[in-house]
Amino acid sequence: MQKNREVLLSLKGVKTYFPIRKGIIKRVVGHVKAVDGIDMDIYRGETIGLVGESGCGKTTLGKAILQLVPSTEGEMNYNFEGEVKDLRKLSAKELNEARKKLQIIFQDPYSSLNPALNIFGSLQDPLKRFGVKKKADIEKIIGDLLEAVNLRREYVYRYPHEFSSGQRQRIGIARTLSVNPEFIICDEAVSALDVSIKAQVIKLLQKLKEERNLTYLFITHDLSVVEYISDRMAVMYLGRIVELANNEDLFSNPLHPYTKALLSAIPVVSLDKKLKRIVLKGDVPSPVDPPSGCPFHPRCPECKEICKTKIPN
């Protein structure tokens, strides 16, 4: 069934390396391999979850798709209403147009809003940028947006410090929606929120998706949220995707040992069933010098000789 659906974004061998420079002449002595060869198709209208530990490159991948950090290699083919273009090869002008379609919701609702600007000030820029000039129009659109995220119209002239964290996150979502995007990257959008607020924002994101036919790339480390919200899920480890599957398959039958360990590590709110926990030894290796072969082999409980030399397909 999935094959019939339209591919919105297709990633092929995407790599993002950050150079490490040393010495007076800033010689490049190595690379941090943040994203190391990602192949993934994202279909229109789906929510795809991207999970992994901190430092595994999830956020870098998100930013690389938006061209906020330069990528080193690979193709990112985005479907602009029938016309497929590589995001990496867009001209500055085309990229500006593309930014209307691709947007991001940031993690921290405190630092992503300018404290010196009121809500009108923060939200008017993207609108002005994409052609709405009259102040009355802008005011009306911002009012509508605030209502779409369950805030009151009258809040337009308030400042960020007057809002709680959940409200701020919703303002961030409103700003993202202001240009009518079709693809939104939610970078840990609910991780910084309090438990009782989290559910509000998750429900809002779901509502907006249905109303506006959005596609989400949901980056998070919280597996229970991903399971609830996404259709498919990709597990990342050290710059690579180690498992990509439908939600049900992945949760009922994880195949990669890392996914198994990750699933068993999550504390579950229930009294009767206690999973046998697989405790991984050690820490995530440095992406500067990833282990040879499968990047997970030094911590893997099912490591074989071949894992040390060859990267599995």
Added chain:
Amino acid sequence: MNSDVVVSVKNIKIFFYTDQRCNKAVNGVSFDIKKGKTLCIVGESGCGKSVTALSIMRLLPELSRIEEGEIIFNSEDGPVAIQELTKNGKAMRKIRGSEIAMVFQDPMTSLNPVFTVGFQIMENLLNHNNMSKREARKETIGLLKKMGISLPEERIDEYPHQYSGGMRQRAMIAMAMSCNPKVLIADEPTTSLDVTIQAQIFELMDRLKKEYETAIVLITHDMGVVAELADDIAVMYMGNIIESGTLKEVLSNPAHPYTKALLESIPVLGKGKNQKLEPIRGTTPDPFNRPKGCQFEPRCDYAYEKCKDMPADELLGGEHVVKCWKSQEVLKDAKK
């Protein structure tokens, strides 16, 4: 009096004074910390869980005052009233770090970056025990080894920035455990860590509890962590413990609307997309402008006129205590 109770907190009130306003951060909280048991204090940010923990350590900031109540620590030489000791007095300094120790939330900021990890752990040992430096060093290496840090002989001379997040937190726990404390207070010890590292830390804490019979107070907002580790739970909301009891009593029969709502508002792993998420409406009230009576009343689905008065604690059998006028109704709904 139960001999297993190590620290007993009775009706403590802690107020903060700023700008001629008064924030009643903790408003009458009582609980017991028992030997070899884990007490979990759960609540949203700003509900007073950390302040309660800091008050036991007498580490509260200048602006705050313990207004009422008592904290009794049952030491080997008889009970000590912690709230009456001077903050930096000899008696308090003797207890802090050796009898009651604390693991802080953020391992990045709670270690001093200009001293080696080993030096910081040794400091505690040298202060509280009659030890030579050589003995302390040996002890520290042993501690690091026990915490599962590889190559402790080399790692002891490294600086915090050379440690990863999980290792730093383990070093913090090593520091807290160095004098075999009777009580270990852990204030969100795994919030800034990854799930796989979190599992390692939990494993470690569980072992400590079993081996040394340490009483653990775990402060968290994650219900999953609670279900995993706790023996007893206390749910806090806006400065009050609104429900407490053993793990089973509270999780299977939540009697307070807030506990019930909290359990319904988090997605549970393994239930997939079919589960219903029920967000709690509204937000936590402004601490300077609190509702009268029950603090949860403006957000509560069960609220009625009587909720304008603060309900008293009601014992539901066993150790299950709840602070709600309509607890019977909530219980009935929870069973459905």
